[in-house]
Amino acid sequence: MNLASRGILLVLDGWGHAPPGPANALSRAAMPDIDSLIAERPSTLVQASGEAVGLLPGTVGNSEIGHMVIGAGRPLPYDSLLVQRQIETGALADHPLLNEVCAKLAATGRALHLVGLCSDGQIHAHVDHLRELLRIAASSGVPAVWIHAITDGRDVGDGTAAGYLDLVEKFAAEAGTGRIATVIGRGYALDKSGDLELTGAAMRAIADGVGVGVARARDALDGQRSDVWVPPSVIVEAEDTPPGVVGQGDAILFTNFRSDRIQQLADALVTHLAARDVTVLSLARYDTRAAIPPLVDRADASGGLADELERHGLRSVRIAEGEKFEHVTYYLNGRDDRVRAVEEHVRITGDDPPDYRSRPEMNLPLVVDAVTEAARRADVALVVANLANIDVVGHTGDAEATVAAAEHTDAAVGRICAAAGETGRWVLLVGDHGNAEQMTRPDADGGLRPYGGHTTNPVPLVYVPAPHGRSAGGELKSEGTLADVAPTVLALLGHPPGAAMTGRSLL
């Protein structure tokens, strides 16, 4: 392979584009390296949200779909969209497995437990799906439906949980069934770091009714520091045991459509409830250890960049910190957990602070070292790395810390581009969805409140040619999407897009 055709694909997580302004942490940050790349190198903006990537129109992008589409080279109908379609066509209401489980509960007098994130953030879940499931349960005659409400405050503004709990109660009243049994912050219920104490606390509330006792769902929020960290709380209506515990012969249906953050809890519950003869279902397919039957299955994501690299015998090294490791491996490879013979997966581990505001640099120097080391290897055609800081720190909603995260990211990009220059590589930089470029959101009173969630903004794509390699004309093609990234990478490596790709090279 021509030396100059080797490269580095850098995903800057949460790197969206918006006009400069006080709420734009990226325009506020001093980012000399990235600014000069954008000024001097071919660059463009690409779509990373909504229909362009396989989401419902107007839906914010996220890391899963972002990395999947970057890898697949085509938009992929995402799980949320597939669920929505099934609701609209009536297929979910007619779902044979759901009907069978509901009929059994009706016949045996047992309860259905709905467990999921209660917001309309549309990254992990949508409260409208819960509404539909309440309707279906009611019309199937399920005698009791318990809702285990996970509060959000991350995909939607912090401080909004009370409104969503009220909404859930309204949906239940409309459907004529459903009561909130537990209220649990996503920090506990959706931990994905392997912290089994957090997961265990959520699990005991759901399964056994052990937690902070409150009289009404909203009371769980009283005096809490954020919606994310609402301690596992159990609604106790009388002096006796909480009514919503999971009993012998009950069924649990997880209502999140995205797997990564609910699977630790789902696995813990399946293990914990093994002796209780509980039927467990999930709305979409999960990557749990236990096989949980999904109501809606995934779209095929094969034929992407990983398959093409393998076909051409091109070695790639994937590098990211724990928070984004699956994204540059499993998701980029189309939710395929094989490590192909031509791949190396490097998970950067450092010490992770409980609150990223205190260390916006995260473990970035270690990521840069690993990228530099891989870039020096002649046998590696492509280095793929995710720089997580802008997104992960952006999620705290703390604009000052996010400015610092952006400045660390800029310095890292500078170091990586220097290493690329020394090793004769090109670099392609791209965001996977917006986040840090929009750190406030209007609130109901016409004011602005801090916002740490994702956005629908386009993301930058910047091409830094190798020192003696192919250079694109002045600009990259416009009107691209994340689906064009893999074809662009393949073109730079000297290959056409894969047959399954509908994206095109933007060179």
Ligand SMILES: O=C(O)[C@@H](CO)OP(=O)(O)O
């Ligand atoms: O952290 C997460 O789970 C989501 C936001 O809920 O972000 P991302 O899609 O970037 O992983």
Ligand SMILES: [Mn+2]
């Ligand atoms: Mn992301």
Ligand SMILES: [Mn+2]
């Ligand atoms: Mn994110």
